[in-house]
Amino acid sequence: MELVKPSIGLIFWMIVSFSIILFLLKKFAWAPILGMIKEREDSIELALASAEKAKQEMKMLQSNNERILSEAKTERELLLKDAREIREKMIAEAKGMATKEGERLLKSARENIQNEKMAAITELKNQVATLSIDIAEKILKSELSSDEKQKSLVNTLLKDVNLN
Amino acid sequence: MTNKINIFKRFLLVFALLFISYKGFAEEPETTPAAESAPVHQEGEHGVKPFNAGETIIEHVADNHQWHLFGHTSISLPVIAKTDKGFEVFSSSHFGHDGKEHYHGVNYIYALEEGSLVVIDELTDTVSEEATANLWDFSITKNAMAMFISMLLMIWIFVSVARAYTRNQGKAPRGLQSFIEPLILFIRDDVAKVSIGEKRYQQFLPFLLTVFFFIWINNLLGLVPFFPGGVNVTGSISIAMVLAGFVLLITFVVANKHYWRHVFAMPGVPVGVLVILTPIEILGVFLRPFVLMIRLFANITAGHIISLAFFSLIFIFGEMNVGLGFGVSILSLVFTIFMGALELLVAFLQAYVFTLLAAIYFGAAVDEGHEIHNHVDDHA
């Protein structure tokens, strides 16, 4: 009979002690344990999410890097091309300038030479003229120094003249 | 599979042989079954009392004012009695080893009658009905003591686990912590969250966890055959009653309008049917925790009784013939080990079922009624 009859004493002690243990465990065991489990789950979730994010970022970074690299490459090529162009241009310019200068120098030299030549020729002409005049004077003086000579000359000259 | 059947057949054969030999040995036909001889034995009878299996089993399973350890050694527990003349506290050792002696207290003379405290009339030397009716027995009995021990154990376990959580914060669980954590997660995810719902489950979690571990630890302690264990705490109807009472109380406290509407006037049910349905529903509200109590009590008590019954077989047969007793003891041992393994499962299962059903009742009490109810009658 005792087996199936609830006893007041045991019920009393059970109510009291179960309430106490419920309170104690709630405060000192379940709250921290459940809190910690939750925290850990959250942190794991967060870690996973951030790892995923990092992966995404890494991917983005990689593609960025590639882009930058290719950009740098094209830029380098552009620069090289520019440089080459500039060089060629410079060389061409220098060449052009040098030719022009040379030509100019040549031309002026030639002009100078011409001028000098002309001057020399003029001088020479003048000299020759003076000399010729001097010679002519001297010849004339000697030719026309006697009457016979004058008459012979006139004769020769007259002989030459062809009266047709 | 066939192997198992063979083993089973062999068992049956051994059993049959035993019973045949029993008939052979027991020449006296007047050997009465143990249960019937119970009222016969007298106190003054000297010599060895015949072994009474029923009495022994009930004595072990039921509550007691003394904690019997082994042989003639037992722990005397305090008796706290509230009488109409005031409180009285004394040791249960005053009742003597077999609990047959009377104790002359300050107010009354006390005695134990079938395990319960009674007042003896000074003049007639018989039980005083009037004074006994006014007697409230608040003794720390064997069950109460075992319950306190288990609670201290629980506090020690869970507070140390909680401390372990704060100590290795953010790290993987270790030791006891890693043993307890899956169970806590199991109760949280598979019992509370599923039955109560994502929104409200946190409110009930401390109670559910406490109830689960209280039942489970006490069930396991009950399976331990020596001192702090072996007491039928969860198989005591008072303990089961308080646990179920807590469930009922919490259900009443948290129950919302929707729950009461379902109890008193089920929506969508014609008035004629309501006349029948409402009393059933009201009865059901109380019947559910009642069945919760009966289930726990009967399951655990039945486990204890079966284990003890196998052991009693040894003494029943041993009384007929010592050799037979030894022979049966081997069989008993095998069966008790088997039952012990089964009881380990039952210990967990009953804790789980109690917690799960409590969670389902809480879930029904706080349900907002968005989902369609399938009115499964879970009264039994």
Next chain:
Amino acid sequence: MLSSVLLAGEIGYGVAALGAGVAALGAGVGIGRIGGSALESIARQPEAINDIRASMILAAALVEGAAFFAMVIGLLVVLIK
């Protein structure tokens, strides 16, 4: 009162035992059916094994509760004198 009627004769114990036996029979059939159906469901949908197991234990516990009801009544008959 019922018990006192039964205990008038020695048959009380026998009837109590019989009652417990009948209850065990009923519960056995019930739990057997639950287990069988659960196995069929698991065979059909092995991925739902966890849900099925939980429901199975719950249903078995409910059936068992009814059986224990009978058992306790049997105990009462035996123990109440």
